Amino acid sequence: MINMLSREDLQNILEEGKTAIERASSLRELDQVRIEYLGKKGRLTSVLKTLGQLPPEERKEVGRVANEVRQKLEVDILARQDELSRAEKAERLIAETVDITLPGRQSVFGNRHLIAQVINEITDIFIGLGYKVAEGPEVELDYYNFKALNTPADHPARSLQDTFYIKKESVQPADDDILLRTHTSPVQIRVMKSQQPPVYIIAPGRAYRRDVPDPTHSPMFHQVEGLAVDEGITFGDLKGTLEEFTKQLFGRERQVRMLAREGFIEQPPENDQRIRLRPHFFPFTEPSAEVDVRCIACGGVGCRICGGGWLEILGAGMVDPNVLIEVGYDPERVSGFAFGMGVERIAMLMYGVPDIRMFVDNDMRFISQF
Numbered sequence: 001m002i003n004m005l006s007r008e009d010l011q012n013i014l015e016e017g018k019t020a021i022e023r024a025s026s027l028r029e030l031d032q033v034r035i036e037y038l039g040k041k042g043r044l045t046s047v048l049k050t051l052g053q054l055p056p057e058e059r060k061e062v063g064r065v066a067n068e069v070r071q072k073l074e075v076d077i078l079a080r081q082d083e084l085s086r087a088e089k090a091e092r093l094i095a096e097t098v099d100i101t102l103p104g105r106q107s108v109f110g111n112r113h114l115i116a117q118v119i120n121e122i123t124d125i126f127i128g129l130g131y132k133v134a135e136g137p138e139v140e141l142d143y144y145n146f147k148a149l150n151t152p153a154d155h156p157a158r159s160l161q162d163t164f165y166i167k168k169e170s171v172q173p174a175d176d177d178i179l180l181r182t183h184t185s186p187v188q189i190r191v192m193k194s195q196q197p198p199v200y201i202i203a204p205g206r207a208y209r210r211d212v213p214d215p216t217h218s219p220m221f222h223q224v225e226g227l228a229v230d231e232g233i234t235f236g237d238l239k240g241t242l243e244e245f246t247k248q249l250f251g252r253e254r255q256v257r258m259l260a261r262e263g264f265i266e267q268p269p270e271n272d273q274r275i276r277l278r279p280h281f282f283p284f285t286e287p288s289a290e291v292d293v294r295c296i297a298c299g300g301v302g303c304r305i306c307g308g309g310w311l312e313i314l315g316a317g318m319v320d321p322n323v324l325i326e327v328g329y330d331p332e333r334v335s336g337f338a339f340g341m342g343v344e345r346i347a348m349l350m351y352g353v354p355d356i357r358m359f360v361d362n363d364m365r366f367i368s369q370f
């Protein structure tokens, strides 16, 4: 009885095991089946454990059959394992397929803001002339912005209408009034107070004025300040420096030189960019001048942009002895020149930008053109 039962049991186990193996749809499921039938507590093992209860003459026979069943199941499992792993691999390959014929995703490249580009261009020219770049704070003290620059207490720029004040306790100017610098000239004072001559620096940066925005006015704008103090500096040095600067910036001297070097043109044409100095007044320079360049649009004949052929691009002059004394320099020993230019204005002239507000509108259609 036990004998028969056991044989039948074994037969059932084989049949059911085969079916389970066949039905296993993943390697995981197949492993579960293996454990269920052949594992330590599996169905075949349980049968083998009852072997001892059989009469000795049948033990051998049942044991042989049980071993056969195990071998058959093992073979089936291996075969199914092979099948399943092939299928799973094929599926993975399909899932991971990359369609190399699909169009790629365009990455959008940024570009420097035109104002930053022009500042870099101006800076490069002066670095080429031996100048260093200096910086100062945009939130400044009255002392550096006005007083040390020889600007009198009743100067209109000091009025509440013209300057953004952050701390101002009385109508009378005080050295420690805090304001947004109205020009980059205070950097001159900070540099001179921190070092002895010779000084050759430019200071690019933002400046602020209480102007109502219109096509030529913006409450925030950029300037590049320049300062040279040394023994024997003359007005001729100022003129020569600015002439060289304007030749390089507006005469596109560098590009032309590069073209010649690369063999695109035989010889750089003569750069006839000229400047014109008109007498002017600034509190911190004496004498002072406003500097014009020949119109870069019409070359000096006169057009809609310039009117009479000339464009005003900067203010300049010889550093006032009062300023030198204020920073502790000896005006008998050293002299200097200074200049300041508006970056927006220069960018507008160079690129034909009609409205200063376009620089801060953040309209990509405008910004990405440059």
Ligand code: DAH
Residues within 6 Å of the ligand: 182, 183, 184, 185, 225, 226, 282, 284, 285, 314, 315, 316, 317, 337, 338, 339, 340, 341
């Ligand atoms: N700070 C002047 C302004 O904002 C520009 C200027 C004029 C700067 C003459 C200078 C200078 O250094 O010498 O209008």
